[in-house]
Amino acid sequence: MSELAGQVALVTGGSRGIGQAIAHELAEAGARVAVVARNGERAASAAAELPGVGHGGFSCDVADPEAVSETVSRVESELGPVSILVNNAGITRDNILLRLKDEDWEQVLDVNLRGAFNLIRAVTRGMMKRRDGVIVNVSSVVGLMGNAGQVNYAAAKAGLLGLTKSVARELSSRGVRCNAVAPGYIATDMTS
């Protein structure tokens, strides 16, 4: 029950769907959870609904490196050093290849892939100093298999796997683990 007591977990996209369930499990295990999403009110109410105390909601667009850096500083001053990072925030902008717009490509890559990079870069200096950190990136079965109508999303999710493996190779000797999960279909706002 209190396996993660004293630890701070930052969950991007923790206000809804899969991220909200992840935040709940981490809170149940005793962690203080920073729920990060663009909609700050929703993030705050999701944080308030978590079991236990010491959680917080934070408004941040993970695609914006400066906002991410400021948010990680706020989380660390309000909740404590982040020892668990879950890069779960994600979006889709689906269309067949020939109809995909430049902004559909850019937004999906910016949120799903660059967002994870932004967060990892912002939290790992502290994790390496403390020789203690766990990073979990939420990829997708689509990143492994590909999917018609989702070339942008599949590319971002496959990129996330390369990012994960490289971060693991770079930081495992410094006490920081980095893994990915690749879920299949789960009914959420994203899939509705």
Ligand code: NAP
């Ligand atoms: P969801 O219900 O649409 O929730 C997405 C979450 O991400 C929300 O909290 C949203 O909050 C946040 N978010 C979106 N863009 C953001 C940004 N730029 N900055 C910060 N937060 C942002 O999605 P979900 O289905 O739970 O998916 C969660 C993750 O699982 C995603 O990475 C998705 O690709 C992956 N996944 C989902 C499925 C599935 O079948 N559902 C399958 C495999 C993988 P705001 O809108 O307030 O920002």
